[in-house]
Amino acid sequence: MLQKILILANLVVVVAGAGLVYYSHNMIKPPPTDQAAEAEALKTDATTASQIQPQPIKKFVVNLHSKSTRLRYLDVEMNVLTFTEEQKAIVKANEHLFKDTLIELGSHLNPEDLESVTGKMLLENRIKKQVNSKLGDPPVIKQIYFSGFIVQ
Secondary structure, rough: OHHHHHHHHHHEEEHHHHHHHHHHHHHOOOOOOOOHOOOOOHHHHHHHHHOOEEEEEEEEEEEOOOOOOOEEEEEEEEEEEOOOOOHHHHHHHHHHHHHHHHHHHHHHOHHHOOHHHHHHHHHHHHEEEEEEEEOOOOOOOOEOOOOEEEEO
């Protein structure tokens, strides 16, 4: 008798599980997506993102750390590409952060490090990382382009 009750209870559980699986796969349907509207929105977003112009940062000079007695400096001019057009105002208002960060980083870099492409890329990534952390979330700087970069 006990075996028949357990088999019946087990059968009820299996049928209920099968019914739940059937219901979840066949009865619950996500709302259909409008493929044309999604494609148009994606094109619009891509076009908007590709038309953002970089924000120029004025040219300035940074003294570099040098082991020799000769004074070494970096004459740099940057253009900052933001993620959105609205963030250009943030960059313009916080232009001093770029200069402060470059002065801070330049005081620890050797001129020989900056003369290579790898050194320039490393400097760009460090500036971008520090300024984005100072400006908070979401990140503002997407890319930094050096339009003038002279190490003397």
